[in-house]
Every structure is written in C-alpha cells, then in structure tokens.
Amino acid sequence: MDPETVGDPRELLALARELEAAGDRHRAATAYDRAHGLDPADPEIAEARAALLDSLAVVEHGITFRYVPGGTFLMGSETGEPDERPVHPVRLPHYWLSEAPISWAAYCALMDCEPPPDGSPRGGDDDFGFFLENKIRLQYCEDATTRAVDWHAHAAPHKWYSGDREIDSRDIFGTPPREDPERPWRYDTKPMVSVSWEQAAEMGRRLTTGRAVYRLPTEAEWERAARGGLIGRRYPWGDEPPTPERCDFDRFDEFSVLPSRRLPPNGYGLYAMSGSVWEWTADWYDARYYAHSPEADPTGPAEGQEKVLRGGSWADCADVVTVSFRMSCAVGDHGNYMSPTIGFRLCRREPRTRR
Amino acid sequence: MQDRELKLNSLSRYAKSSPLFILEEHGHCEVPAGCGGVVLRWRDPRAGVPFTLWSHTPGQARLWLDGAEPPSSRPVVGFGEHALALAVEGVDPAFMVLMFAAGDRPDQDRHVKRSAPELVRHTLTTADDGTWRYTFDEPRDDSWKLPGFDDSGWPPMVRNEERPPPEDPEKWDPAAYRITKLTGFGAVGLGVEGRGDRVWIRKEFTIPAPGGQEA
Numbered sequence: 001m002d003p004e005t006v007g008d009p010r011e012l013l014a015l016a017r018e019l020e021a022a023g024d025r026h027r028a029a030t031a032y033d034r035a036h037g038l039d040p041a042d043p044e045i046a047e048a049r050a051a052l053l054d055s056l057a058v059v060e061h062g063i064t065f066r067y068v069p070g071g072t073f074l075m076g077s078e079t080g081e082p083d084e085r086p087v088h089p090v091r092l093p094h095y096w097l098s099e100a101p102i103s104w105a106a107y108c109a110l111m112d113c114e115p116p117p118d119g120s121p122r123g124g125d126d127d128f129g130f131f132l133e134n135k136i137r138l139q140y141c142e143d144a145t146t147r148a149v150d151w152h153a154h155a156a157p158h159k160w161y162s163g164d165r166e167i168d169s170r171d172i173f174g175t176p177p178r179e180d181p182e183r184p185w186r187y188d189t190k191p192m193v194s195v196s197w198e199q200a201a202e203m204g205r206r207l208t209t210g211r212a213v214y215r216l217p218t219e220a221e222w223e224r225a226a227r228g229g230l231i232g233r234r235y236p237w238g239d240e241p242p243t244p245e246r247c248d249f250d251r252f253d254e255f256s257v258l259p260s261r262r263l264p265p266n267g268y269g270l271y272a273m274s275g276s277v278w279e280w281t282a283d284w285y286d287a288r289y290y291a292h293s294p295e296a297d298p299t300g301p302a303e304g305q306e307k308v309l310r311g312g313s314w315a316d317c318a319d320v321v322t323v324s325f326r327m328s329c330a331v332g333d334h335g336n337y338m339s340p341t342i343g344f345r346l347c348r349r350e351p352r353t354r355r
Numbered sequence: 356m357q358d359r360e361l362k363l364n365s366l367s368r369y370a371k372s373s374p375l376f377i378l379e380e381h382g383h384c385e386v387p388a389g390c391g392g393v394v395l396r397w398r399d400p401r402a403g404v405p406f407t408l409w410s411h412t413p414g415q416a417r418l419w420l421d422g423a424e425p426p427s428s429r430p431v432v433g434f435g436e437h438a439l440a441l442a443v444e445g446v447d448p449a450f451m452v453l454m455f456a457a458g459d460r461p462d463q464d465r466h467v468k469r470s471a472p473e474l475v476r477h478t479l480t481t482a483d484d485g486t487w488r489y490t491f492d493e494p495r496d497d498s499w500k501l502p503g504f505d506d507s508g509w510p511p512m513v514r515n516e517e518r519p520p521p522e523d524p525e526k527w528d529p530a531a532y533r534i535t536k537l538t539g540f541g542a543v544g545l546g547v548e549g550r551g552d553r554v555w556i557r558k559e560f561t562i563p564a565p566g567g568q569e570a
Contacts, residue, residue: 285369
C-alpha cells in the first residue's frame with residue numbers, strides 16, 4: 001500500500017508500524033509523517049513518528065543532520081506574496097538537513113580555516129574579503145555576545161597603531177556585552193553570518209564523498225523541512241503568530257543573533273527554520289517559477305540573477321519569517337551577502353537520490 | 356553599492372520585490388554591520404513609520420516615547436497619538452536647551468535604503484509654536500510622559516539660539532556638528548525662561564494613519 005494514497009491517520013499509523021516492523025524504515029517514516037500531518041494532535045502517532053525520525057538522524061563531520069521523510073507536500077501560500085503562488089504539490093525523496101544553521105566554528109573546522117576569531121584560510125594568501133566578513137562574525141557569531149556595538153571595532157587581532165604605539169581596538173571602541181564575561185570565547189552555537197552563496201556551496205562540495213552528498217537545499221527541500229510535517233500552516237509550529245519564545249525575529253534594535261538551539265525545534269527536529277538568519281538555497285530566484293515548477297524534486301530555474309534565501313532573520317517582521325516567504329540576493333560579487341542576517345545550512349542526500 | 360540600488364528599485368521577476376513589505380538596508384555607518392556590510396530588515400509599512408531620532412541638548416538628557424525609553428534611535432512608531440518626553444539635567448537657562456528632529460527623511464539619510472516609499476511620511480522638529488512645553492517642577496508621577504496629559508499649565512518653550520561657548524575652541528566641537536545637522540532638518544533651538552538646573556519637557560504629536568484616517 002502506498003502511504004501517499006491513504007487518507008485516514010489511524011490506518012496510516014497501522015501501515016507505518018507494519019512497514020517499520022518489516023524493516024522498511026523510509027516508507028514507514030513517510031507513513032508516520034503523513035499520519036501526523038493529517039492529525040497532529042494524535043499523541044500515539046506523534047510519539048511513534050518522533051522515535052523513528054530521531055533514529056534516522058545522522059551525525060557526520062560533527063554536524064547533526066535531521067531526517068526529512070520522502071513524500072508530497074503543498075508548497076507555497078495563497079495568502080502570502082504573489083511569488084508564493086500558486087500552491088502546488090511537490091514530491092521529494094527522503095533527505096537530511098543540518099539540525100541548525102552552520103556555525104562559524106564548524107565552517108572553519110571543516111573548511112581548513114584558522115579557528116574563530118581569526119577565521120582566515122590556512123595556507124592561503126591573506127584574504128581581505130575574509131577579514132571584512134570576520135569583522136561582522138566576530139560581533140554576531142560569538143556564543144555569549146548579546147549585542148554588536150560598533151562597525152569596525154572588532155577585527156581580530158585587535159591591534160591598532162597610533163604612530164609606533166600599539167593600541168587595543170577594544171580600548172577605543174569598547175567590547176560587545178556578553179551574557180557571562182567569565183565564559184570562554186566560543187563560536188559554535190550561533191549561526192555563521194555574512195556568508196556568500198559560493199562559500200556555502202563550496203562547503204557542501206568539499207564534504208561530499210561517495211557515501212553522502214552535501215549541498216545547499218533546494219527551495220523545495222528547504223520549505224518541506226521548514227514545515228516540519230504540518231500541512232498548509234504559516235509557520236513551522238502552526239498558524240499562531242511568532243513570539244519571542246518561538247522565534248528569533250523582530251529584534252532589529254538589539255543587533256544580535258540568538259544561539260540556534262535556544263528556541264524549540266520544529267516537527268522534524270530542525271532549529272531556527274523561522275527567523276534567526278536567512279538561509280541560502282541552491283535555487284535561482286524567479287517570482288513566477290511556481291506557475292510551472294515540476295512536481296517531482298524541483299531544482300529551480302535553470303538560470304537566473306539571484307539565489308533564493310529563506311526563513312527570515314532576527315531583524316525581520318513576523319510576516320516575513322513564514323515557511324513560504326521568498327527572498328533573493330545576488331551572487332558572484334563581493335559584498336552583497338555581507339550582512340549579519342545571512343547564513344546557511346546544508347542538505348544531505350544519499351548518492352542514489354542525488355539529482 | 357550600485358547593484359544593491361539597482362536591486363532595490365527593480366521590478367524584475369528575477370530579483371525579489373514585494374508589494375506588501377519594505378526591505379531596508381541599514382549601512383555600516385549607522386548600525387553594527389562590519390566594514391562595508393549592511394543589516395537587512397523587512398518591515399511592514401502598515402505597522403508604523405521609522406522614526407529616526409536626532410537631538411542636542413547642552414545638559415544630560417533622558418528621552419521617553421509614550422512612556423518608554425526607545426530601544427534605539429530608530430524605533431518604528433505606530434500611527435496615532437504620541438507623547439515625547441525629555442528630562443534634562445545640568446541646564447543653564449541662559450543657553451539653548453533643546454534641538455530635536457525625528458521621522459522618516461529618506462532624502463537626508465543616505466545610510467538607509469528602502470525598496471519602496473513609506474505609506475506615510477512624517478517628521479517632527481522642534482519649533483517655536485507653543486506646543487513644546489516645559490516645567491522646572493518635577494512631575495509627581497510618570498503620567499506626564501504619556502499622551503493625554505494636561506500640560507496646559509506648563510509654559511511653552513521659546514526660541515533660543517544661544518549656546519555655551521565650547522570648552523576648548525581648538526578642539527573639534529561635536530555639538531556644532533549636531534546643531535548643523537539638526538538645523539538642516541529644520542529644527543530650531545528652544546530654550547526656557549526662569550531658574551532651575553533640571554527641566555522636564557514634553558511634546559504631543561500625531562502620526563496620521565495611511566489614507567488620512569486617524570489610527
């Protein structure tokens with residue numbers, strides 16, 4: 001029996017258990033997920049689904065990748081912006097998405113860069129672009145920093161010169177406030193920001209092996225994952241408006257990013273799919289793409305001018321941090337992405353499901 | 356950056372544009388955004404107007420908007436009635452006490468780019484029009500910071516361009532910079548008459564809702 005054709009949640013639960021007992025965990029996950037989508041309030045379904053999804057998560061390269069079951073979902077929104085229409089069915093195979101946006105510490109460790117706060121590529125020439133980007137990361141990516149304070153104060157090392165005299169830049173411009181000044185400086189719980197599409201995509205290429213393909217998620221993969229198994233809802237948790245307890249949003253005046261796992265995950269165990277930082281996707285942006293997007297595993301327009309960003313950021317209003325809002329940003333030039341509101345996460349696929 | 360400006364003014368199907376929301380790019384000279392970076396913010400123009408605040412006073416000032424200290428110098432303020440309140444210490448009544456300007460001035464603010472114009476343009480500047488009022492008597496409670504407070508017994512501030520001489524004429528004078536900028540916005544210097552080194556100031560104003568309807 002095809003889980004996609006069954007319309008009764010309890011019948012799907014029975015089917016899922018049968019498939020799981022037979023060792024067909026992927027189809028079982030699809031059945032559990034569909035049952036949960038049809039009846040999110042059923043605790044028995046929710047528990048069985050969560051247990052299987054948890055067991056299918058993988059940890060590779062020090063990054064936890066959460067499992068997203070294969071299946072069909074409704075992409076887009078009829079109540080959102082014109083580029084979110086029409087709502088259309090999209091069928092995807094199973095895949096994994098990093099549990100949270102990639103941290104600066106993880107990026108440096110896996111991309112052969114010096115650990116933060118230096119962050120420069122090892123063995124390469126001094127890269128002025130990295131130097132400028134790292135100024136932003138230093139204020140927004142440090143685990144315990146509660147607020148960025150100045151635009152040029154915190155490039156590491158903090159050495160400024162007045163004639164021959166060395167000055168610590170922090171003595172001039174101050175130090176960003178921290179939750180606990182005694183805590184060691186770490187950069188592994190907040191999203192990496194000010195990251196270009198090329199940097200993000202290159203990380204996927206570098207990690208890819210014959211066993212697993214890593215890359216930026218397609219727009220469809222991102223949106224299915226963000227919905228967390230709920231059907232036709234506005235946010236990862238449902239239709240209720242965002243609150244500070246649910247989502248890192250609408251904090252423009254605070255100039256900070258919350259740690260990615262500070263707020264609850266969605267139904268797939270993914271943190272910060274709404275708010276926090278805009279996340280790069282693999283797809284080119286086309287406002288009219290949904291009108292002719294293929295149903296099976298769409299990969300976006302063949303060409304374009306800008307890449308799609310999803311999810312909204314800590315600075316944005318509630319209407320933008322939905323699962324369906326689409327944003328775009330130019331690629332290929334230095335500087336367009338230099339914002340403490342832009343980060344990324346990686347998608348993992350098995351080679352046989354590689355597009 | 357030139358391509359950003361092209362993008363912000365673009366209606367291309369290949370770059371995001373929104374009929375509902377405004378995308379702001381706040382440049383690194385105004386907000387912490389590294390060197391050459393920006394902070395991006397999507398904002399709902401139906402929720403209010405950006406109300407960037409500039410002020411100058413020779414003393415130490417605290418400022419409240421509708422009873423609360425603004426979270427930054429660029430809050431978004433909703434449509435309707437509002438009260439601006441200031442408490443200034445270290446006042447010499449002989450010299451100018453306040454210059455103030457606030458509001459949406461895209462033509463004056465090259466550090467913030469917007470993808471669309473505001474639904475409502477509103478600015479507020481100090482003016483010798485009798486609506487900026489003060490007292491030397493400390494208010495009994497916080498009600499003076501809110502709209503609707505009866506300040507009819509408070510005297511109006513009066514135009515005063517006199518300012519104390521700079522402490523060191525050889526040094527750069529940041530106050531002169533602020534005053535020049537505020538003058539460019541149309542703000543005038545307002546002073547007080549009488550004696551006292553602490554002064555409480557208030558001003559009520561209305562931001563009309565889009566379409567001319569009161570919120």
